[in-house]
Amino acid sequence: MTGTSTTHQQPQLWVGVSLFDGTRTHDEPMTLVVADGRVTQIVPSSEQPVQWEKDWNVAGRGGVVTPGLIDCHTHLVFGGNRASEFEQRLEGVSYADIAAQGGGILSTVNATRAASEDDLFASAKPRLEALMADGVTTVEIKSGYGLSLEHERKMLRVARRLGQELPVDIVTTFLGAHALPPEYKGRADDYIALVCDQMIPALAEEHLIDAVDVFCENIAFTIEQCERVFQTAHQYDLPVKGHVEQLSNQHGSELCARYKALSVDHIEWLDEAGIQAIKRSGTVATLLPGAFYTLRDTHMPPIEKLRKAGIPMAIATDANPGSSPIFQLSLMLNMACTLFWLTPTEALQGVTKHAAQALGLSDTHGTLAEGRAAAFCHWQIDHPAELAYSVQPNRLLHRVYNGETTS
Numbered sequence: 084m085t086g087t088s089t090t091h092q093q094p095q096l097w098v099g100v101s102l103f104d105g106t107r108t109h110d111e112p113m114t115l116v117v118a119d120g121r122v123t124q125i126v127p128s129s130e131q132p133v134q135w136e137k138d139w140n141v142a143g144r145g146g147v148v149t150p151g152l153i154d155c156h157t158h159l160v161f162g163g164n165r166a167s168e169f170e171q172r173l174e175g176v177s178y179a180d181i182a183a184q185g186g187g188i189l190s191t192v193n194a195t196r197a198a199s200e201d202d203l204f205a206s207a208k209p210r211l212e213a214l215m216a217d218g219v220t221t222v223e224i225k226s227g228y229g230l231s232l233e234h235e236r237k238m239l240r241v242a243r244r245l246g247q248e249l250p251v252d253i254v255t256t257f258l259g260a261h262a263l264p265p266e267y268k269g270r271a272d273d274y275i276a277l278v279c280d281q282m283i284p285a286l287a288e289e290h291l292i293d294a295v296d297v298f299c300e301n302i303a304f305t306i307e308q309c310e311r312v313f314q315t316a317h318q319y320d321l322p323v324k325g326h327v328e329q330l331s332n333q334h335g336s337e338l339c340a341r342y343k344a345l346s347v348d349h350i351e352w353l354d355e356a357g358i359q360a361i362k363r364s365g366t367v368a369t370l371l372p373g374a375f376y377t378l379r380d381t382h383m384p385p386i387e388k389l390r391k392a393g394i395p396m397a398i399a400t401d402a403n404p405g406s407s408p409i410f411q412l413s414l415m416l417n418m419a420c421t422l423f424w425l426t427p428t429e430a431l432q433g434v435t436k437h438a439a440q441a442l443g444l445s446d447t448h449g450t451l452a453e454g455r456a457a458a459f460c461h462w463q464i465d466h467p468a469e470l471a472y473s474v475q476p477n478r479l480l481h482r483v484y485n486g487e488t489t490s
């Protein structure tokens with residue numbers, strides 16, 4: 084086990100931990116062995132051979148271990164900020180009204196277009212580092228504030244570069260169909276043609292896209308327009324997902340289900356037909372309590388119906404400058420329980436196993452099992468439920484990514 088090669092490090096032990104493995108919390112204290120970047124063994128500490136602690140390095144003792152957290156829905160790369168719109172909303176102007184007046188997403192589009200690739204990298208890096216300091220080891224980042232080939236490409240290149248320069252897995256999602264750029268006002272079909280005929284082909288060719296997303300809403304794109312985007316995505320073998328049923332029920336979830344979407348996201352207005360459709364297609368329901376909270380939404384996603392239907396629920400920050408300027412995934416655990424009545428276990432599954440499923444990464448991410456790459460968090464708490472119960476930074480003792488302890 085210790086090996087002869089000098090490049091192999093001595094195995095590391097995590098002893099007597101309360102283990103949430105992505106699915107459940109084990110009943111008794113567990114010991115994990117990490118060697119060569121992998122979790123090689125997980126055993127009850129009571130059955131741990133005495134020799135292990137003599138021969139190997141104890142990296143952590145006690146506390147809680149969870150898989151590395153996964154933020155499966157973010158808009159982390161953007162220019163500027165929207166603090167002034169926050170003030171407008173406090174004066175009673177609605178998110179939809181701000182969008183209709185050319186603010187909202189479009190004001191971020193202007194700031195993002197004006198920013199250089201280096202500017203965007205520099206502003207996104209501390210946001211990503213905030214997520215990482217909170218235990219996140221995988222982050223999905225969407226484009227969608229460029230709305231032209233040049234500027235969407237710029238955003239996606241920044242997302243890829245973040246993953247190359249920081250110890251975190253980045254998944255990119257192309258969200259060209261996020262909003263209608265001002266130069267296409269009144270010509271939404273022409274813009275969708277640009278998305279389908281030029282942007283997706285070019286960006287797929289450059290390997291900048293892992294999935295394709297749309298915003299299906301009465302202030303964004305119609306079912307027919309979103310379907311065109313999905314058809315193109317499938318031509319390029321790219322999986323799809325959707326911002327659907329956020330402000331109204333446009334039946335976007337049924338469209339997503341027809342295209343075997345990885346996830347449907349927001350879903351405050353999801354109805355029974357939508358639930359049955361995503362159940363059949365194996366699509367994850369991604370809940371975004373930060374947007375619900377920020378927009379002071381009152382229309383709850385149909386949690387109990389999703390639960391009864393056995394649909395996996397993921398939870399994400401939706402980190403973005405408008406509807407969810409929140410860069411703390413652990414806070415979403417608390418909000419998912421307090422606002423949406425999830426149990427702490429459901430919430431934790433939502434940022435581990437089910438978040439991995441929402442990114443098509445179930446085979447490699449989101450659960451702790453023997454043989455898996457070592458991506459996990461060691462927390463200074465006694466029980467995993469405490470992560471959802473209290474809103475408290477600085478509980479992360481160690482963050483392990485590819486077997487390396489990074490904090």
Ligand code: NIG
Pocket residue numbers: 158187188191298326329374401403404405406407
């Ligand atoms: O996921 N719903 C659409 N898009 C984003 C909001 C982006 C913004 O306001 O800048 C969301 O909430």
Ligand code: FE
Pocket residue numbers: 156157158326401403
């Ligand atoms: Fe979003």
